[in-house]
């Protein structure tokens with residue numbers, strides 16, 4: 190076994206003694222091909238239809254909110270808010286948005302969602318096709334029955350053509366089922382697999398700065414990899430939360446709400462750390478604004494870790510911010526959508 194191969198295995202297993210030498214392709218290559226369900230193959234026409242639907246507020250009760258309102262390009266495919274503001278809200282997408290209908294949890298990033306076998310912070314959905322119905326029906330998010338949306342879409346000639354291209358031979362092509370299939374196909378293109386970390390482990394020693402390399406070493410030594418496992422930096426396990434919480438927030442039993450088991454109370458799915466520098470605020474309740482604070486909290490509580498010195502905290506944060514960021518597959522925001530409604534305006538993000 191070559192030294193590079195050994196280092197890769199070592200990082201995957203989280204062993205502490207091995208320095209973070211360039212680790213060969215095996216880690217990066219460990220991203221399997223994007224899984225695509227047999228009954229919903231990806232085609233360019235379907236992905237493009239999904240992209241338009243993702244940005245089209247026709248999906249919402251007030252015709253002002255779209256998926257992109259809470260999963261926006263400049264907000265790490267989330268929205269920069271602790272919890273999201275759905276229909277009836279005012280202000281552009283992002284940190285300035287306010288309104289009466291707020292979600293209970295922080296909007297998950299959609300980066301690499303294609304590979305996640307369990308969705309939502311409590312894992313209650315298991316496919317993107319199934320998932321998309323959730324926000325449409327939820328009165329705090331889009332709040333419109335999918336069949337109503339489909340009936341409206343069928344009356345718009347441009348959508349009729351786009352659905353016919355995406356679902357050839359199906360009659361009717363415009364349906365709630367095909368709407369969620371197109372959204373799912375689009376979301377499977379939101380991949381982030383070529384960050385500086387990936388280039389570094391593929392042998393490009395210049396891809397990470399010295400501070401980020403120290404952070405990468407700490408990430409292994411402190412066994413962060415036990416849950417945030419490469420290459421996806423997440424895992425389908427439910428673990429306790431150490432979020433300090435938000436005063437007055439509604440209670441959240443996490444995984445126990447799905448299983449009904451008391452031992453799952455307060456446990457949440459391990460989130461990905463890909464593009465984590467972009468996706469704040471952090472944790473299922475969005476209670477922590479800064480990445481450095483989230484890192485400190487995690488290190489103080491997780492098995493195998495320990496409280497950090499300020500320098501260690503900064504190194505670890507630098508690794509996550511610098512090493513995990515890859516935005517080159519960000520989807521393009523359409524200027525216009527076939528409904529003729531306005532694509533939700535985006536707010537302004539203060540450059541970090």
Ligand code: HEC
Nearest residue numbers: 255256259273274275292294295296297308309310324330
């Ligand atoms: C009002 C804000 C809002 C809107 C609009 C919205 N979402 Fe979300 N989204 C959220 C929140 C909040 C969560 C996390 C909810 C939870 O875990 O209980 C989430 C979670 C998700 C997830 C799960 C990701 C994961 O890794 O677990 C997917 C996929 C998703 N949304 C896709 C969509 C799609 C597609 C649309 C449009 C049909 C949409 N969302 C509209 C706020 C929103």
Ligand code: HEC
Nearest residue numbers: 411413416428430432459460471472473483487488491494
């Ligand atoms: C035992 C599993 C486990 C270990 C080990 C672990 N984490 Fe986590 N991590 C989680 C879970 C679960 C969450 C979500 C908690 C929540 O939402 O309240 C999380 C959340 C995070 C977040 C916030 C991500 C987001 O998008 O909200 C960061 C940053 C983070 N962890 C970093 C680390 C670091 C750094 C280490 C090592 C010191 C580490 N974690 C070790 C399970 C783990």
